[in-house]
Amino acid sequence: MRRSYLLATAACVTLACVPLAANAQFAPAGSGGSPTASVPGPGNADEPTATTPASTSRFSGPSPYAPQAPGVNAANLPDIGSMDPNDVPQMVPQQSAAPAQGDWSAYGRDDSQTRYSPLSEITPQNADQLKVAFVYHTGSYPRPGQVNKWAAETTPIKVGDGLYMCSAQNDIMKLDPATGKEIWRHNINEKYESIPYTAACKGVTYFTSSQVPEGQPCHNRILEGTLDMRLIAVDAATGNLCEGFGHGGQVNLMQGLGESVPGFVSMTTPPPVINGVVVVNHEVLDGQRRWAPSGVIRGYDAESGKFLWAWDVNNPNDHSQPTGNNHYSRGTPNSWAAMTGDNALGLVYVPTGNSASDYYSALRSPEENKVSSAVVAIDVKTGAPRWVFQTAHKDVWDYDIGSQATLMDMPGPDGQPVPALIMPTKRGQTFVLDRRDGKPILPVEERPAPSPGVIPGDPRTPTQPWSTGMPALRVPDLKETDMWGMSPIDQLFCRVKFRRANYTGEFTPPSVDKPWIEYPGYNGGSDWGSMSYDPQSGILIANWNITPMYDQLVTRKKADQLGLMPIDDPNYKPGGGGAEGNGAMDGTPYGIVVTPFWNQYTGMMCNRPPYGMITAIDMKHGQKVLWQHPLGTARANGPWGLPTGLPWEIGTPNNGGSVVTAGGLVFIAAATDNQIRAIDEHTGKVVWSAVLPGGGQANPMTYEANGHQYVAIMAGGHHFMMTPVSDQLVVYALPDHKG
Template sequence: MTGVLTVLLGLGLLLPGIWLLTLGGSAYYAIAGVALVAAGALLATDRRAGIWLYALYLIGSVVWVIASVGFDGWRMIPPLAAPAVFGIWIFSPWIAGKMHDSAGRSRFNGVSLGGMGACAALFVFMFVCGWTITSSRFIHPSPFPDRAATGAVPGVEANGNATPGSNEWRYYGGTPAGDRYATPSQITAANVGHLTRAWTFHTGDLPRPGENSRGREFSFEATPIKVGDRLYFCTPHRDVIALDATTGKQVWRYSPRGEYGANIYQACRGVSYFEAPEGAPCAHRIVSTDSGSPPTLFELDADTGQLCQSFGHNGVVDLRDGMGDVPPGFHFITSPPMVIHNRIMTSGWVYDNQSVGEPSGVIRGFDATTGQLAWAWDMDRMPTNKPLDPGETFTRGTPNGWGVYTADPKLNMVYIPLGTPTPDYFGGQRRPTDEKYDSSVVALDIETGLERWHFQTTHHDLWDFDLPIGPSLVDLPDAQGNMVPALVQTNKQGELFVLDRRTGKPFYRVDEVPVPKGDIPGEHYSPTQPLSVDMPNLRRPNPTEDDMWGATPFDQLACRIVYHRERFQGLYTPPSLNGTIGNPAFDGVADWYGATIDPTRRVLYVNTTYIPFLMNMVTQKQGLSEGLYKPWAGWGHPYPEPVFTNNPQHGLPYGIVVKPWLGIFGAPCLAPPWGLTQAIDLQTRKVIWQRALGTTKNVGPGALRMPLGLPTGIFSMGGSLITSTNLLFMGATADQAFRVLDARNGSVLYETELDAGGNATPMTYTGKDGRQYVVIAVGGHGGLKTRNGDEVVAFALPKQGQ
């Protein structure tokens, strides 16, 4: 039986190994398959040579692995781990022992002991090398800047209400600048090891049936804001909750009770705050949105949790006004609106890649006191803020701005991260304004909504490389030492565009670089793309065949075959009818959480994730005939929702299937590290340190979770927080850990396991009791498949005397 099984395993390598050879790949798998088939045949006929041939197969595999990937233990796992475990059985007393015992008795002998010991030693050797390579990837090529922690925090309001020193956290990123920098200094590198849970609040909001299946995602991504002595945040199903910031006790709760069944995303990243003009009712207001049907914008009294009746219609504004046909689930807001200078500014998420003519990506500015529409920036209208005439609607299908916005109140500018005109993956029918603005950061005048400038980060975007978050603002010295108001715009490709935020002109050099062209009929391609060549990029090097991974030799072999079959020419390889590897893809290197900046030392921190995707373009006829999606009669008719990976792009000649690139056993096809955390000096433009962060613990589908953590560096979804004491707080990694790093060198100073995924961005403040609290939403992420929960957790140092 063991011999027959070995033959079958050999055929599982031999036949696809020959296929790989014909594609120009490695000959190892075909040779290994021949060796296993021969070893299995000898074992099945009770011939001792089968034992020695299996040993030769293992020795040859070790030699090939070291020649290919060196002593990178994690890359040794696919071709060696499973064969080493199977080798322990081959050399056991029940196989090798019997074959070397003339009496036929089952007993240990030198062959059994030596073979089993060697296989076990090989297994251990791989993991020792893995831990060693993890340490070697903890690099710090540049010193932490020895510059004083001085300098203004940009983007704060003139009255000081938004300054970090005021112990407020009034915006998603702390201030309108979006830097996530905080001055509370009680927690330091010397005492952070004593952190403990100060309180935990349970929202009671958990996934409902079907909300984490078929590509739908339930994610608790909220970052609370703090005003006075209260925290305010929203749950995935849009309840708004106020807590006592010191005790974590609920003060009030408002439930819009919308209908969310049509939404493929259940997520809310936060709420906003507005102080009404003197004499206006509802003096302190919480601004939030409901993603139900209809999607709405509403204001609550921050003191009572009741709707502010003077806002909109009894406290609510219908976001469908001027939008035309908006089917349930096709348009709503996931990020907190930017509220500043009596304006509420927002666009919204759209169910992209479903059809042409989707709801408009118009950017709207509402009067924060009354709820009346103050202006609307519709890029296809002239002028762009021209009010709608009766019966008119905003231009459909334009790029939208779904991420968090930032603003400079002194310059009176709001910075909008724009997406792609939907559908995303075919641009042959786009309008000139689509081509002008897609995947751009645009600066609008807060008062009028008129454009001040825009900068495009991707030309003719065919990859869903929309900007997922607004830029972080920071002041940087120019060549003469003069401080210049700048911004840093992250994107999914891992570029860091540094611009003068007054003009949108590059502060550091941006070059147009030639990129691959495609061959889809009816499509055209940009010959170049902008790259921020003077800044480090956050990408990994382009993968080679040796970067292919898997849990076993069989799924690694399958990944190698796909690598050679699919089209991949590096960054910006366009979709094709023959399949394309997207690396990075629409989830990006960095997503909606963006970067964190210490504006006083001018250092940027960012989490990066590496998950290649496969993109397979299909003709509409093929997509319908294969059942990838169903036909649709168009707007005004019920929409047949497809599986999330299948994008029909109704109204275009092509649909597309986009899914993570995984092996046959669900392991990633790209070798570790799968996630890094990096620190970059914005003044010298050098990497200060970079490390693989996170383990495989708690990673896995459904209830199947890895019980042990291999320090491979793991995927993340969520941002970080930097304090004036050089501590970096984060809970974003898929292993459900909450960590505090020394921001100067990247070493982990504190680590604890959370009850669910901490896939949100933390914030901090000082409570009424004088303790510094660090708060994070712990509820998991449907896309990352971390455990779901309903907790808001506050960490603090123990009370004195405890």
């Protein structure tokens, strides 16, 4: 009797596993379908003119010469005038040049964007006592009926008596840093339609004017670039718009961009100010169309908001604003990562992305091919690049740079420090360059890559750059035996999926007849979280992903069948196609189908864990890995999206960066387990963790108020990372100092 009871229980357990057999309903891998239509030719490489006939594709955007749709100039601002860059007033020393000990004056704390704080009250010994000091609600989250496109990604800045931040939809606020009480809030009334791929506002910029005397409104200003492409300046003391900036405190950044619709082009990063020049970049929604709005980089006078210069890739010698019906050259590489300024050299370091239509390069100009997926150092006096360092040649893998460059000093050959720049990439290759000329300080090798590939008229380059002097933030190329699962059933599914795809390593050329595996994928390696660097210990902290993608080019016919259309197509519905998924790539012969390399029935990645890592690199002693371990537990993840509750440090995908402190701690959330943790900088041991009310996909920051140290993290969640969205900024402190 007892035995049969046992058997019954066991058999029920087995039956519970039967849904695994659902895997037997084997779908065509990558949903790319069979390659029935013939492979088309390369198409026309020139930007259409005003008289070019309309596209014959079933879905396609309007002519680039069509007028901007209503709402694109969100605040209906008049055009901004230009001024001579030589007339930009001398900038006074900024807070971010030398932040006060307890301040966090810029996105990456200081002008070097180190994400290092000299605060030391919280240490590995007392971090386990950290408690919530206060929570602040920004009020921005998806309302009923709205597609969840939220991922606030916000890092507040702290200057003096204020904690300044933005909501996911760009409302700006000043909080009391000790209590979280709202001192002022400036609502900018951004529309839902203006949200591109993601409602994100990574932060705001603190700027001190040399023209407005101290004590007057707008002597200290908060500058912000918005999703609906406004550059806004408000008074740091009151939150009121700065009347002397642009038109009533705002500049319309859609000026000169030509045809567009709300949500196509947007700013998500804080604009840096270099020698009085505020530089703006913007993301252009990936995958829409070859002739998407320009990725132009522009400089404006931080005092008056007047236009100074533009760096327009396909008009390299014209740094002025377009007039009349003209526009900046379309489809050029956009830059959506946070930029880094360098007052001493008068440069802004622009991490660039890819030309529009990321996965097909035959229609790109030689000028674009020189500067895509690169670091471009632009002279803020002229708008002309002084040097370019490319991290992926003729990128068709979405290895665009998401990270912000961090500035530091490297020992030179003669013992003198060399001004250096650390550029993390999605490839997991970290390049260390001389800021003066862009030459690698640590060795970079051009290694053979699969070439020419399979797409007619679109050959791949024979070599790609590898940073051999830095530890690679990646695992070796995938093998069939790296496939994983809960059981041999789903493992077999993934093994077949692996073998069905083309895969010849990191630079596997795109293909249309069958899928190809892209590893590292578009989530990194290193993404926008960037790195933190402790200049005292010389320790560089990097978190990174092991999340391969499964991609396939599809013919235009197939793309039309799949309903892939650019965002400015009249049939487009919000949420109908995102930056990081399937894309129409209208204007090219192909569309693109992109999915994570996962088991679509269980929602588990096909490759073995870990999926996310954190690494400490000793930059002072030969760039050795000090420690490295998986980042993120399985507590909130599992098959079919079910949380397992397991404390197992499996290493989850992560988005968002780290902070390193003089107290010897690294603070980081980022992982999809919705936790923030403190890690001992020297050993890698996790000494504290706490569960957040939403996903911690943001860079944390730390500051001092009333003599005590606080750690702040925006638990905004991330729609693509499938973590819970919230509007809460959570701030921690040691127990005696709760607000």
